[in-house]
Each structure stands twice: as C-alpha cells, then as structure tokens.
Amino acid sequence: xxxxxxxxxxxxxxxxxxxxxxxxxxxxxxxxxxxxxxxxxxxxxxxxxxxxxxxxxxxxxxxxxxxxxxxxxxxxxxxxxxxxxx
Amino acid sequence: xxxxxxxxxxxxxxxxxxxxxxxxxxxxxxxxxxxxxxxxxxxxxxxxxxxxxxxxxxxxxxxxxxxxxxxxxxxxxxxxxxxxxxxxxxxxxxxxxxxxxxxxxxxxxxxxxxxxxxxxxxxxxxxxxxxxxxxxxxxxxxxxxxxxxxxxxxxxxxxxxxxxxxxxxxxxxxxxxxxxxxxxxxxxxxxxxxxxxxxxxxxxxxxxxxxxxxxxxxxxxxxxxxxxxx
Numbered sequence: 380x381x382x383x384x385x386x387x388x389x390x391x392x393x394x395x396x397x398x399x400x401x402x403x404x405x406x407x408x409x410x411x412x413x414x415x416x417x418x419x420x421x422x423x424x425x426x427x428x429x430x431x432x433x434x435x436x437x438x439x440x441x442x443x444x445x446x447x448x449x450x451x452x453x454x455x456x457x458x459x460x461x462x463x464x465x
Numbered sequence: 466x467x468x469x470x471x472x473x474x475x476x477x478x479x480x481x482x483x484x485x486x487x488x489x490x491x492x493x494x495x496x497x498x499x500x501x502x503x504x505x506x507x508x509x510x511x512x513x514x515x516x517x518x519x520x521x522x523x524x525x526x527x528x529x530x531x532x533x534x535x536x537x538x539x540x541x542x543x544x545x546x547x548x549x550x551x552x553x554x555x556x557x558x559x560x561x562x563x564x565x566x567x568x569x570x571x572x573x574x575x576x577x578x579x580x581x582x583x584x585x586x587x588x589x590x591x592x593x594x595x596x597x598x599x600x601x602x603x604x605x606x607x608x609x610x611x612x613x614x615x616x617x618x619x620x621x622x623x624x625x626x627x628x629x630x631x632x633x634x635x636x637x638x639x640x641x642x643x644x645x646x647x648x649x650x651x652x653x654x655x656x657x658x659x660x661x662x663x664x665x666x667x668x669x670x671x672x673x674x675x676x677x678x679x680x681x682x683x684x685x686x687x688x689x690x691x692x693x694x695x
Contacts, residue, residue: 391577392559392560392577393558393559393560393561393577393616394561394616395557396555396556401555403637403645403646404643404644404645405618405644405645405646406642406643406644408644409644438577441576441580442561442576442577443561443618443644444644445563445565445574445618445620445644446563446574446580446582447565447622
C-alpha cells in the first residue's frame with residue numbers, strides 16, 4: 380500500500396480533482412489538506428512510524444494554498460494559536 | 466489585446482472563448498434578424514396610405530407569432546446551456562497557478578514543485594519601450610505552458626479584485642480569505658492581456674494582467690531562471 384502511495388507522490392503533477400470540493404470555492408480544499416498533513420504527521424509520529432504517506436497532503440496543500448496563508452498558519456501553529464483541530 | 470475602435474471580442478486564445486465567441490455570433494445574428502424585421506414592419510405601417518378597419522381576430526397569425534418566438538428561444542437556449550456545462554467540465558489540470566490581488570499589483574505563485582512566487586507590477590507609461598502597450602504591460606508576466614489545462618486559483622490579500630483575461634475567456638473575482646478556482650487552456654502561443662475587473666482603489670486601472678503562453682520547454686527554462694533569480 381505504501382508503494383502505491385509512493386508511486387502517486389512520485390508522479391505528482393498538481394493537485395488532482397477532489398470530488399469533495401467540486402465547486403468554484405476551493406478554500407476548504409486547501410485548508411483540509413493542510414489539516415490532514417499535520418494530523419497525519421502527528422498520528423504517525425506518535426506511533427513512531429514513517430511519515431512519508433503524509434507527503435501527499437503536503438504536496439496538495441502546497442499546490443493549492445497561497446504562500447501567505449501557509450506562513451500565517453505555520454506561525455500560528457508555532458505560537459499555539461492555530462484555530463483548527465490537529 | 467483590444468484594438469482601437471474595436472467592436473467585437475478579442476481573438477480567442479482558448480477553446481472555451483472560441484465557443485463563447487461562436488455562440489455570441491449566433492445569438493447576435495438572431496437579435497439582428499428580429500430587430501430588422503420589426504423595424505421593417507414599423508416603417509411599413511407608418512408609411513402606408515392603406516387602412517383596414519375590419520379585422521377582428523386571426524387564429525393563424527396568433528399561432529405563428531406564439532410558436533416562432535418559442536422556437537427561437539429554444540434555438541438560443543440549447544447552445545447556451547451546452548456552453549454553460551462545457552465551462553464547468555471536470556478537467557485534470559497539469560499545473561496550478563495562484564494569482565493574488567494586492568493594492569495595486571498581482572502576484573503569481575507556482576508551488577507545485579518549488580516555491581516560486583513573484584510580483585507583477587504595471588510598467589509606467591514613461592518607462593515603456595517602443596511597441597509596448599500603454600497601461601497593459603507588466604514587469605513580470607505570468608508564463609504558462611501552451612495547450613495544457615491550467616488551474617488558476619484566484620484570491621486577494623486586501624480588498625476585492627478580479628482577474629480577467631478576455632482572450633482566454635476568463636474572469637474570476639479575487640476575494641480576501643477565499644480561493645476561487647477557474648481553468649483554461651491556452652490553445653496557441655502568445656501574449657494575452659487583461660485588466661483588474663473589480664474596483665479596488667486609486668490604482669484599480671493600473672494593475673493589468675499579462676499571460677504569456679509558451680511551449681513547455683520554454684516554460685521549464687523560464688521557471689528555472691525565475692527560481693534562480695528569487
């Protein structure tokens with residue numbers, strides 16, 4: 380299974396169509412992938428497992444989210460004031 | 466780009482814009498035919514000496530002038546709906562570019578692989594070189610590979626803006642805190658101009674958009690160069 384994931388990450392071009400977010404407003408798509416990346420990291424690190432599968436979410440949120448948003452959220456996570464649940 | 470005393474649309478540079486252009490030609494032809502017909506009837510009625518005071522009803526012409534408009538409306542609605550759904554088709558983009566509106570410039574982010582971001586300011590009139598277009602040129606163009614489906618995510622960092630490129634058939638509002646998605650394919654290489662389309666303050670008219678469509682190899686070279694310069 381992790382081979383399939385690694386294959387997907389290796390052949391990554393850009394964020395594919397996500398049926399959960401079919402409409403013009405992609406704000407939630409960006410935010411959800413950002414959350415999923417950090418949650419995936421948190422869960423896999425807690426179990427001392429390899430966090431490579433989380434790379435998919437990282438690539439997607441990097442593609443979709445504006446750089447300024449990501450920086451703001453990263454600063455908030457560091458300061459402990461991030462509004463999302465991770 | 467637009468030409469002086471231009472009446473119609475700019476030349477289409479994407480398949481969607483071609484369809485829009487053809488539909489517009491179709492609908493406008495129908496409008497011209499109806500208007501000419503009505504004008505002819507008016508002139509005929511006004512310039513005749515004949516009178517008729519004895520017509521009370523006429524079933525046949527009532528049927529015709531009910532059915533014919535219905536048919537004409539259907540002839541307009543069907544292509545219209547076709548294009549509407551065509552524009553909403555799910556495509557698999559090859560590239561995602563973010564365009565962020567600021568007061569008063571655009572910034573473009575290409576973050577699929579590396580973190581490439583740059584600002585795109587209008588070139589002032591006194592700094593133009595011969596042959597460049599007034600109020601349309603920018604220092605850094607948004608370069609895209611031609612014939613590839615591109616996903617454009619539009620947002621703003623301060624007030625409302627709108628990202629529009631008429632020859633690609635694209636206009637999408639830039640709303641702070643919201644990420645609006647649109648897609649296009651540049652069917653031919655070229656330089657395509659647009660202007661901010663939502664009032665955003667003093668220099669709203671002076672933050673143009675320039676999209677440069679080039680073959681993929683040139684796009685890759687350009688993005689490597691831009692990353693080095695950053």
